[in-house]
Amino acid sequence: MAGTVNRVEGGTVTAARGFLAGATYAGLKTYAEDKLDLGLILSEAPCTAAGVFTTSTIRSPSVTVSQEHIARGPVRGLVVNAGIANTCVGEQGYTDAKEMASLAARHLGVQPEEVLVCSTGIIGVELPISLIRNGLAEIGLSTDGGHALARAMMTTDTRPKEFAVSFEVDGRQVHVGGVTKGSGMIHPNMATMLAFVTTDAAVESDFLKATLREVADSSFNMLTIDGDTSTNDTLLVLANGLADNRPIAAGSVGADIFKEALSEVCVHLTKEMARDGEGASRLIVVEVSGAQDTVNARKAARTVASSSLVKSAVYGADPNWGRVMMALGRSGAAAEETKVDLYINGVCIMQEGKPIPFHRDAVVALMRGPEVTFRLNLNLGEGEAIAWGCDLTEEYVIINSAYST
Amino acid sequence: MAGTVNRVEGGTVTAARGFLAGATYAGLKTYAEDKLDLGLILSEAPCTAAGVFTTSTIRSPSVTVSQEHIARGPVRGLVVNAGIANTCVGEQGYTDAKEMASLAARHLGVQPEEVLVCSTGIIGVELPISLIRNGLAEIGLSTDGGHALARAMMTTDTRPKEFAVSFEVDGRQVHVGGVTKGSGMIHPNMATMLAFVTTDAAVESDFLKATLREVADSSFNMLTIDGDTSTNDTLLVLANGLADNRPIAAGSVGADIFKEALSEVCVHLTKEMARDGEGASRLIVVEVSGAQDTVNARKAARTVASSSLVKSAVYGADPNWGRVMMALGRSGAAAEETKVDLYINGVCIMQEGKPIPFHRDAVVALMRGPEVTFRLNLNLGEGEAIAWGCDLTEEYVIINSAYST
Numbered sequence: 001m002a003g004t005v006n007r008v009e010g011g012t013v014t015a016a017r018g019f020l021a022g023a024t025y026a027g028l029k030t031y032a033e034d035k036l037d038l039g040l041i042l043s044e045a046p047c048t049a050a051g052v053f054t055t056s057t058i059r060s061p062s063v064t065v066s067q068e069h070i071a072r073g074p075v076r077g078l079v080v081n082a083g084i085a086n087t088c089v090g091e092q093g094y095t096d097a098k099e100m101a102s103l104a105a106r107h108l109g110v111q112p113e114e115v116l117v118c119s120t121g122i123i124g125v126e127l128p129i130s131l132i133r134n135g136l137a138e139i140g141l142s143t144d145g146g147h148a149l150a151r152a153m154m155t156t157d158t159r160p161k162e163f164a165v166s167f168e169v170d171g172r173q174v175h176v177g178g179v180t181k182g183s184g185m186i187h188p189n190m191a192t193m194l195a196f197v198t199t200d201a202a203v204e205s206d207f208l209k210a211t212l213r214e215v216a217d218s219s220f221n222m223l224t225i226d227g228d229t230s231t232n233d234t235l236l237v238l239a240n241g242l243a244d245n246r247p248i249a250a251g252s253v254g255a256d257i258f259k260e261a262l263s264e265v266c267v268h269l270t271k272e273m274a275r276d277g278e279g280a281s282r283l284i285v286v287e288v289s290g291a292q293d294t295v296n297a298r299k300a301a302r303t304v305a306s307s308s309l310v311k312s313a314v315y316g317a318d319p320n321w322g323r324v325m326m327a328l329g330r331s332g333a334a335a336e337e338t339k340v341d342l343y344i345n346g347v348c349i350m351q352e353g354k355p356i357p358f359h360r361d362a363v364v365a366l367m368r369g370p371e372v373t374f375r376l377n378l379n380l381g382e383g384e385a386i387a388w389g390c391d392l393t394e395e396y397v398i399i400n401s402a403y404s405t
Numbered sequence: 406m407a408g409t410v411n412r413v414e415g416g417t418v419t420a421a422r423g424f425l426a427g428a429t430y431a432g433l434k435t436y437a438e439d440k441l442d443l444g445l446i447l448s449e450a451p452c453t454a455a456g457v458f459t460t461s462t463i464r465s466p467s468v469t470v471s472q473e474h475i476a477r478g479p480v481r482g483l484v485v486n487a488g489i490a491n492t493c494v495g496e497q498g499y500t501d502a503k504e505m506a507s508l509a510a511r512h513l514g515v516q517p518e519e520v521l522v523c524s525t526g527i528i529g530v531e532l533p534i535s536l537i538r539n540g541l542a543e544i545g546l547s548t549d550g551g552h553a554l555a556r557a558m559m560t561t562d563t564r565p566k567e568f569a570v571s572f573e574v575d576g577r578q579v580h581v582g583g584v585t586k587g588s589g590m591i592h593p594n595m596a597t598m599l600a601f602v603t604t605d606a607a608v609e610s611d612f613l614k615a616t617l618r619e620v621a622d623s624s625f626n627m628l629t630i631d632g633d634t635s636t637n638d639t640l641l642v643l644a645n646g647l648a649d650n651r652p653i654a655a656g657s658v659g660a661d662i663f664k665e666a667l668s669e670v671c672v673h674l675t676k677e678m679a680r681d682g683e684g685a686s687r688l689i690v691v692e693v694s695g696a697q698d699t700v701n702a703r704k705a706a707r708t709v710a711s712s713s714l715v716k717s718a719v720y721g722a723d724p725n726w727g728r729v730m731m732a733l734g735r736s737g738a739a740a741e742e743t744k745v746d747l748y749i750n751g752v753c754i755m756q757e758g759k760p761i762p763f764h765r766d767a768v769v770a771l772m773r774g775p776e777v778t779f780r781l782n783l784n785l786g787e788g789e790a791i792a793w794g795c796d797l798t799e800e801y802v803i804i805n806s807a808y809s810t
Contacts, residue, residue, distance in 0.1 A: 054734075055735070056731070056734030056735045057733075057734045057738075057739070057740045057741075057742075058730050058731065058733060058734025058740065058742050059734065085727070087727065087730070088727055088730050088742065088755070088758070088760065089760065090743075090758060090759040090760070122725075122727060123725075123726075123727020123728070123730060123731060124726060124727040124730075124755075124760050230731060231730070231731050231734055308713070308801075308805070309805055312801070312802055312804075312805030312806045313805065313806065315802065315806045316805075316806025318806060320527075320528075321528075321529060322490070322492065322493055322527060322528020322529040323528070325463050325492070325493050325528060325529070325636070326461070326463065326528060326635060326636050328462075328463060329459075329461035329462045329463025329464065329636055330460070330461045333462075334462070335462045335463065336462075337462075337463050337493065338495075350493070350529075353493070353495060354495040355493065355494065355495070355529050392802055392805075393802060394799035394802050394803065396713075396717070396802070397717055397720065397797055397798060397799050397801070397802060398799065399717075400713070400714055400717030400718065400721075400797075401717045401718065401720045401721025401723060
């Protein structure tokens, strides 16, 4: 049916026509049976590509190489490794990122400039190029290889994150699928977060770039795990056009539904990342309405979702709502205490700045579920936003005090 | 000796002439033997006063009342309670803060407008004014009452924080003493942090205000415990002039040494707060030099000190220096990777952006001490700053997931 976006069961980055993927264990992560750490995606046809990258001033040369290759023209595939970030290694980092693209291109039978490069893992360690060379040679590509790729991207993630949808445009069935990895060093403006989205839709380049940016701002950029932004964040979308629709462009047939589908994939992956945040035991959703504008709404939502004190309270299923108000107050968003309404999982806690007596045990019970939602109405304007995060647990500290040791 | 600032052994907020203090247990905190939760300071002479307050849009009416009273004129004293923040309680909050000032004034024998009001503790709970009335009646004031007052301010602090210095100006002995409390919800722009400084120096009002602001920006505002800014942050300084020096003003005799003394007290208290951050096991010091300017240096230092990943690594005595670079990169401070030098406790880890091989075990051993110092030279300009923080431990999570329960 035109007009509806449907989930593709078990969908991943190879759900769209003409995308193949695969992965292997190259030796970049500590060995464990079934572990993967190096992956490839290949499109059978050249892709229009767009990317959103870390805003950090200290960035991996892998990011630089991907930016250069996207700026240059059509893309055929990408190579990704987990375990080593290829960051802060001096000039060797750029050389290695270029070499990794070349080696992948040779294996895929395409040009080096047609391959994007992504790395994630520990900073300050050089990529062992010989291990990558040997690893690439072992990767077999297949139309359900997206699952292996999703596992190969993982660092402290406890599970792969994949999702795909389909919809009709122009009488053609179109797919949008994605994979992502978290799960620490994650805060708006992209985080140690790699996300790859593929589609068989034909999409005009400027529209793809603009839509990706817009969708990223209300999905991945509204995610916060620990307030830290990584040196390697990359979100890529590849559109190979094999669905053979008339290219989707601004205002064209299919523009709205394509954006909706892309958004659905990105929001789903964002929530999965939040749920799988380092040490997380529950998802935090912060819905802000009535803000002066979207910018203010996003500030408020992101600040509440990223507050260590709010996150700790959620871990303890503790309706310590004063911390939500504290975080709102320091967010920089325009707010007037006497206008604010606050709800926890649907229960009204504060109305127009006045605390409402609530049944504490009931709210504690609600907060013990897998999701805690704080809804704030600032009653100042029309700005809305949703942010996603996770609770702060002892496990986060344990994971991160022993990561490189 | 003129020109030197000397520590006053066991000094506190009553080290300066004419300042009396005292405290009692009024019943605002859960009872425990020796617990105190309500305190008073009285000056025998009217004081020139200045304050720095939370920048949050959601703030306690106690803050508002103190601001109003400082704006009005000379101050004679202050009342402080711990356990309840008097925040997010609707209009009752302002009424209660005014009432608390009036009750304190009656007990001190001064005017209500001459008394400042500070509260810290849980948000969203009304002050039990009858308990405060009864408590105030029990407070006896003395010249060494500062120690009791320092204990009465504490919330999750594990120990009181007090410090005093003296110096000569105009042939007169002058004292500056202070007390403070932390220890969570603490991040630059003032935090659940109350700090009171007293001096018997005569200080001209505009100079006192400007100097306090300047000193706060390089002491309390460079402290970060958990990135959260409180609704109640207050730093106050009271100068009663009983040292009988010619009033210190901008450019006058004593201006420099007064600023030095005030800074010494504030920096000392800041470090004590960092050391006693919620769950902290060690102090983090981040020294940035070579930044484009002071603003950039402060951004870089604060961001590194507040990074959850850096804090977790310090807890694990893990020289995972890539996280320091990550935090620098996301700080917003101008930085070029190829120019950065990084030292951990004096050991060079990176020079001009290139990792230097270091003896890992030796650095781990250094990091197991009570203080971990990251020194970053950005080699771009003359900007310098120091920030203080603490490691992130399981204990932080435990404290904050059970605070209100």
